[in-house]
Amino acid sequence: MSLFQQSQLDPPLDRPRRTGVLLVNLGTPGSPTPQAVRRYLREFLGDPRVLTLPAPIRWLLLNLVILPTRPRKTAAAYRAIWTAAGSPLLVHSLALRDGVARELGPEFRVELGMRYGEPSIASAVATLEQAGIERLVVLPLFPQYASSVTSSASVELTRVLARAVDHPPLEILGPFYDEPEFASSWAAIAGPGLAEFAPDHVLFSFHGLPEDQIRTSDRTAGHCLARPDCCVAAGADVPRCYRAQCFRTAENLRCALGLARERTSSAFQSRLGPTPWIRPFTDEELPLLRQRGIRRLAVFCPSFVADCLETLEEVGIRLREQWKSLGGEELWLAPCPNGDPRFAAAVASWLRRRGPALRP
Numbered sequence: 001m002s003l004f005q006q007s008q009l010d011p012p013l014d015r016p017r018r019t020g021v022l023l024v025n026l027g028t029p030g031s032p033t034p035q036a037v038r039r040y041l042r043e044f045l046g047d048p049r050v051l052t053l054p055a056p057i058r059w060l061l062l063n064l065v066i067l068p069t070r071p072r073k074t075a076a077a078y079r080a081i082w083t084a085a086g087s088p089l090l091v092h093s094l095a096l097r098d099g100v101a102r103e104l105g106p107e108f109r110v111e112l113g114m115r116y117g118e119p120s121i122a123s124a125v126a127t128l129e130q131a132g133i134e135r136l137v138v139l140p141l142f143p144q145y146a147s148s149v150t151s152s153a154s155v156e157l158t159r160v161l162a163r164a165v166d167h168p169p170l171e172i173l174g175p176f177y178d179e180p181e182f183a184s185s186w187a188a189i190a191g192p193g194l195a196e197f198a199p200d201h202v203l204f205s206f207h208g209l210p211e212d213q214i215r216t217s218d219r220t221a222g223h224c225l226a227r228p229d230c231c232v233a234a235g236a237d238v239p240r241c242y243r244a245q246c247f248r249t250a251e252n253l254r255c256a257l258g259l260a261r262e263r264t265s266s267a268f269q270s271r272l273g274p275t276p277w278i279r280p281f282t283d284e285e286l287p288l289l290r291q292r293g294i295r296r297l298a299v300f301c302p303s304f305v306a307d308c309l310e311t312l313e314e315v316g317i318r319l320r321e322q323w324k325s326l327g328g329e330e331l332w333l334a335p336c337p338n339g340d341p342r343f344a345a346a347v348a349s350w351l352r353r354r355g356p357a358l359r360p
Helices: 034-045 055-081 088-104 121-130 147-162 180-197 211-216 242-257 282-291 309-325 341-354
Strands: 019-028 108-117 135-140 170-172 201-207 264-269 296-300 330-333
Touching (some): 019 034, 019 088, 019 147, 055 309, 088 108, 088 341, 108 121, 121 147, 135 341, 180 242, 180 330, 201 242, 201 282, 201 309, 211 242, 242 264, 264 282, 282 309, 296 309, 309 330
Parallel strands (some): 019 108, 201 264, 201 296, 296 330
């Protein structure tokens, strides 16, 4: 009998049930080398929920175009942000894991699993199994819903658990972009730096998605992306619309930071390949901001909870260089919440409130 089988039995009356908490983030290469990056990209871009192409085309694109050329360039980008402790994404995610564990206390076992790379979801589940957990609550660390990350993590978790004869009661929590503590904790963490920088404008830059992934999640009878304001209009299909959730996130952060609406805007970064991606594009917004006379630009990346390649290198290095080449005075990248104790407390509060297994 496995530990997961045992977990279905009622615990002794004098001992409270021990709850397992699994935090899931996207993942990172193990080192900033072309070989490690190639392994990571093969797993990441080989996921049909990430590259939403027919399997033969996806295989050809991955193996004949991306993997022969991209790993060396991407490894150089990783080297530019790599720390003595390792990948920033992993370092910050582990710090968040530890902070949430402190907030929840000894009756909870908190682990981190990466959808791609290490520590894997499978290894995290094995650690929880060995700890004898009797309930499992999973929080994908993706503020907004997207099939390419949220559903992919759930599918991988289901695959891992399917190998067990039995497993404890399980709940996977959904997006948390609209949790009040998400905006308030981020504002508390980044607000002082923002005030010191004194920007002319604040840009909320979210990770982009192909338009077809947005339409796949559409529940509005074909209205998705039918007009420019469809994601901000009243009644937008927020439960599954990533773009609408991003705009809602930006509005929540704007209010928490006390910013006037005309001093902020939103855009989408990190597009890949020739297929249409959701707009507006971050790199195309910068020239428009300069034309308006903006000189000091602050950028928040609220689709990430931990600083990573897309924040530190894409925005903090390349986007800053683009801004200065346009004649901008300075670009300030707001730090993600990372493992800050205030954010860890917020995550713990969501887990207590939203996860029935964590309630007394």
